[in-house]
Amino acid sequence: MKRRGRWLEKELRRRVRREIAASPDLKREYKRVRRSRSRAISSRAMWMFWVLLVLPLMVWAILVGRGAPSRNGLEGFHACFALWLTGWAFWRVQMFYQCYYWDGDLWIYGHLPVLDREVFRLQWRKFLRQPSIMLVVVPVALCVTTTLAGGGWRALLPALAFAALIHAACVCLTLFIATRLPQVPHVKIAFGFCSVAAGLFIWLVKSGEVAAEYFRWAYWLPPFGWINYAFLEGYLGGYHLAWLLLLPVAAMVVGGWRWRATLEATYAVPGEMFSIAPTWSPQVTGGDAGQLAMATDDARAGVPEGSQMTELENSIRRRDFLASMDWKTERWFEWVMARWLGSREKLVASLLCGGPPTWTKEFVNAIYASAVTMIILWFLAGSVRSLTMWGCIFVAYVLLPALGGYWRGFGTALIGSQFSPMYAGFPVSHGEIFPVVFKVNLLRSLAAAPVLVLFGMAIAVRAGETIQFGIIMALKTVGLVIALQPTIIATRLSGCASGYQRPARLWQAGLVPLLLVGLGAGFTLYASQSLTWALVSLAIVAIIGVVVLISCFKWYERGWFDQLSNKPDELSGPG
Amino acid sequence: MKIELQGLTKTFDSLRALDRVRLEIEPGQIVAVVGANGAGKSTLLRCLSGIVGATEGLIFFDQEEFQRDRVDLRRRLMFLPDFPYMFTEKTALEHIGLVLRAYEADQPGVEERVISLLREFDLLAIATQPLNILSRGQRYKSALIALLAIDPELWLLDEPMASGMDPHGINSFKREALAAVRRGRTIIYTTQILELAEKFSDRVCVIHKGEARAFDTASQLKTDASGKAGSLEAIFDQLRGEGG
Numbered sequence: 148m149k150r151r152g153r154w155l156e157k158e159l160r161r162r163v164r165r166e167i168a169a170s171p172d173l174k175r176e177y178k179r180v181r182r183s184r185s186r187a188i189s190s191r192a193m194w195m196f197w198v199l200l201v202l203p204l205m206v207w208a209i210l211v212g213r214g215a216p217s218r219n220g221l222e223g224f225h226a227c228f229a230l231w232l233t234g235w236a237f238w239r240v241q242m243f244y245q246c247y248y249w250d251g252d253l254w255i256y257g258h259l260p261v262l263d264r265e266v267f268r269l270q271w272r273k274f275l276r277q278p279s280i281m282l283v284v285v286p287v288a289l290c291v292t293t294t295l296a297g298g299g300w301r302a303l304l305p306a307l308a309f310a311a312l313i314h315a316a317c318v319c320l321t322l323f324i325a326t327r328l329p330q331v332p333h334v335k336i337a338f339g340f341c342s343v344a345a346g347l348f349i350w351l352v353k354s355g356e357v358a359a360e361y362f363r364w365a366y367w368l369p370p371f372g373w374i375n376y377a378f379l380e381g382y383l384g385g386y387h388l389a390w391l392l393l394l395p396v397a398a399m400v401v402g403g404w405r406w407r408a409t410l411e412a413t414y415a416v417p418g419e420m421f422s423i424a425p426t427w428s429p430q431v432t433g434g435d436a437g438q439l440a441m442a443t444d445d446a447r448a449g450v451p452e453g454s455q456m457t458e459l460e461n462s463i464r465r466r467d468f469l470a471s472m473d474w475k476t477e478r479w480f481e482w483v484m485a486r487w488l489g490s491r492e493k494l495v496a497s498l499l500c501g502g503p504p505t506w507t508k509e510f511v512n513a514i515y516a517s518a519v520t521m522i523i524l525w526f527l528a529g530s531v532r533s534l535t536m537w538g539c540i541f542v543a544y545v546l547l548p549a550l551g552g553y554w555r556g557f558g559t560a561l562i563g564s565q566f567s568p569m570y571a572g573f574p575v576s577h578g579e580i581f582p583v584v585f586k587v588n589l590l591r592s593l594a595a596a597p598v599l600v601l602f603g604m605a606i607a608v609r610a611g612e613t614i615q616f617g618i619i620m621a622l623k624t625v626g627l628v629i630a631l632q633p634t635i636i637a638t639r640l641s642g643c644a645s646g647y648q649r650p651a652r653l654w655q656a657g658l659v660p661l662l663l664v665g666l667g668a669g670f671t672l673y674a675s676q677s678l679t680w681a682l683v684s685l686a687i688v689a690i691i692g693v694v695v696l697i698s699c700f701k702w703y704e705r706g707w708f709d710q711l712s713n714k715p716d717e718l719s720g721p722g
Numbered sequence: 723m724k725i726e727l728q729g730l731t732k733t734f735d736s737l738r739a740l741d742r743v744r745l746e747i748e749p750g751q752i753v754a755v756v757g758a759n760g761a762g763k764s765t766l767l768r769c770l771s772g773i774v775g776a777t778e779g780l781i782f783f784d785q786e787e788f789q790r791d792r793v794d795l796r797r798r799l800m801f802l803p804d805f806p807y808m809f810t811e812k813t814a815l816e817h818i819g820l821v822l823r824a825y826e827a828d829q830p831g832v833e834e835r836v837i838s839l840l841r842e843f844d845l846l847a848i849a850t851q852p853l854n855i856l857s858r859g860q861r862y863k864s865a866l867i868a869l870l871a872i873d874p875e876l877w878l879l880d881e882p883m884a885s886g887m888d889p890h891g892i893n894s895f896k897r898e899a900l901a902a903v904r905r906g907r908t909i910i911y912t913t914q915i916l917e918l919a920e921k922f923s924d925r926v927c928v929i930h931k932g933e934a935r936a937f938d939t940a941s942q943l944k945t946d947a948s949g950k951a952g953s954l955e956a957i958f959d960q961l962r963g964e965g966g
Contacts, residue, residue, distance in 0.1 A: 176931075178736075179736075179737065179738065179931065180737050180760070181736060181737075459846065459849065459850065460837055460846070463815070463833050463836055463837050463840075463849075464833050464834070464837070465833075466828075466833055468815040468816060468818065468819040468833075468836070469819045469822065469823060469828050469833075470819075471812075471815075471816045471819050471820070472819060472820055472823050494823060494824065494826075497820075497823070498820070498824055501809040501811075501812075502809065502812065502816075502820070555809065560805070560807050560808070561805050562773075562803045562804075562805060562807075563764055563803060563804060563805075563880070567773060567803075567807070569807055569809070571773050571807070572801075572806070572807025573807070573821070573824040573825075574793050574796035574797040574824060574825060575793065575824070576790075576791040576792075576793045576796075577791060578791055579793065700791075703775070703790065703791075704775075704789065704790065704791060705775070706732075706774075706775020706776050706777055706790075707775070708775070709768075709773060709774040709775055710772075710773045710774070711768070711773060711774060
């Protein structure tokens with residue numbers, strides 16, 4: 148089956164245009180309803196913009212900050228980069244999963260006379276077509292780092308090819324463990340990728356100088372680049388890092404087992420009936436099962452009868468249903484926030500969380516995730532001296548989920564043919580949302596500070612720096628996270644609405660200079676040894692955030708953007 | 723609540739979804755908004771609820787200018803889209819509780835009202851089921867019950883009759899709406915069903931290409947158009963034709 152009949156589409160378009168041209172009324176109406184497409188900045192474009200801007204600056208900051216181009220600085224950069232690539236590989240697997248089990252197209256195919264194997268084929272093509280930001284990020288990162296480190300461009304192409312092949316093989320093998328779908332010969336494909344990669348490897352080894360250039364950096368490029376690093380370290384100077392191999396293996400086994408379990412639970416129809424997967428519903432928000440989910444017989448399951456009904460009525464009379472919003476303050480984070488926030492703020496917080504908050508649980512989970520990150524970075528720090536700063540930033544990012552926590556209320560719901568943030572359905576204002584999110588994130592940052600300081604101290608000692616240096620780096624990171632909060636909240640408020648679309652030109656004009664100043668301030672914060680400059684930098688970042696936030700409020704008040712957008716925010720992402 | 727729209731305009735890029743709409747709606751009325759697809763009906767309700775900001779023009783509620791961050795005014799109205807805002811992992815009852823809390827309408831006595839509404843809309847038996855396993859109509863009823871329990875001064879409903887509710891649910895809604903109007907509530911709803919707009923409204927507002935082409939009682943609209951048209955369908959077609 149062909150998804151598109153290009154000739155037919157072309158012909159229909161031609162006929163429609165002719166009809167419009169022949170009728171003044173239709174022409175007028177066409178002009179009235181025509182919308183320009185170019186003004187909106189897609190979230191993917193924004194993402195790419197950030198990456199393109201930040202990556203070279205990261206490298207630059209490392210090099211300048213350490214005084215001279217150093218192998219250690221670049222090693223640190225590559226270590227973080229490899230971790231990011233690992234996440235990317237898992238994300239691609241998630242995308243594959245979405246294509247077959249959660250994609251909106253499946254709903255359409257379910258109502259068309261299309262064979263399941265056709266549906267599978269179409270979705271496979273869709274998965275392959277999904278644009279990958281990796282196509283930009285890897286070359287940029289490689290270009291900058293190999294050039295700055297004195298490596299020639301000849302090292303670049305084989306490195307890229309090797310990275311791409313190993314990436315593809317990793318994704319295939321993870322898919323195999325996760326799904327074992329009979330339609331895709333994952334292992335054969337992975338074997339094919341690995342064979343080509345091995346051929347390339349042999350060629351590089353035999354080609355002398357090029358191989359030497361290549362091996363300076365290429366071992367960081369696959370998703371588990373730090374394993375390669377550990378191997379190399381083990382081969383060159385000992386075997387103490389080789390145990391790190393167990394971590395990705397364990398992650399793959401656990402991840403694969405969990406995905407398999409999810410697959411069995413969600414994909415209830417045996418065989419190959421992808422097109423009528425019964426649990427499909429549009430994935431509007433992360434945890435939201437969707438606004439359009441089909442009714443199932445489960446709706447009738449567990450329906451109370453007779454005496455149970457009386458009990459239910461009594462429960463309503465006791466106002467138990469209103470208590471479902473009450474906070475559980477036996478946990479420390481909620482306990483502190485319950486005393487800090489006023490009654491209205493607590494209500495707003497509950498609406499933004501979609502019920503009683505579970506901040507303590509989120510924080511503890513983040514601690515576990517950062518502990519793993521810290522262990523990995525601590526081992527790397529043995530030979531990567533300048534890892535302290537990047538380590539602190541990275542751990543802070545993991546520790547404070549995406550630096551801003553998770554809020555259900557910022558997720559989107561389908562309203563008519565567009566998407567609207569969940570909080571828009573309730574009488575709360577932006578002026579009420581800001582202080583609540585800020586206070587919660589402030590406490591989150593302060594609570595994370597001791598963990599970060601401890602980590603900073605440990606990694607600094609490991610990297611041959613002073614303890615004081617580690618503490619300062621950690622405290623600077625905490626300060627930066629707090630100073631960034633107004634920007635983060637403004638981005639959240641406008642991001643789940645049409646804030647990026649309507650005042651697009653203003654955003655474009657205003658954002659870039661502010662961003663550059665902010666990045667300059669961020670760089671100064673870490674590069675400078677002076678306390679005064681550090682405080683000034685933090686103040687600049689905070690002032691920029693306040694300016695962005697006030698602009699966001701003003702634009703909203705003036706009706707320059709709406710609590711509506713054309714796309715659900717959760718569906719966009721890297722890759 | 724008295725509603726006054728003064729030259730309300732909303733543009734999306736080059737599209738004028740609402741074009742200098744002027745309306746005055748007295749309290750205690752049911753207003754049916756009709757119009758072709760894409761005419762601007764839903765945009766009008768979204769502007770009134772604050773989800774969408776007006777590009778030009780003003781909205782007044784009881785002579786007070788409506789601004790989107792005026793929570794006190796927003797608490798006096800409630801907007802129910804065709805797919806209501808819901809955290810779908812919650813039960814119908816929890817959703818109702820959450821909305822009551824959000825509107826700070828959880829005063830003593832509301833529980834009896836909730837029970838009677840759940841019973842009236844045949845939802846008592848499934849009130850403790852998660853919303854994500856309920857049908858569309860059942861979800862809509864859950865959201866509607868929250869609205870009825872809150873009883874705001876202004877009800878804004880987008881296509882309530884095409885929301886998946888069963889005939890019993892629709893009848894119950896009409897009964898509740900009529901009772902609310904007698905208490906002075908104002909109800910604005912959109913519909914594509916002209917017979918319904920004719921029978922179940924005090925005023926009909928015809929929107930075409932973003933303009934409010936007519937705003938009057940259904941009988942008055944027919945009288946004005948006597949000689950040219952005899953039914954609301956014919957008037958609707960005539961108004962469309964005039965606009966080109």
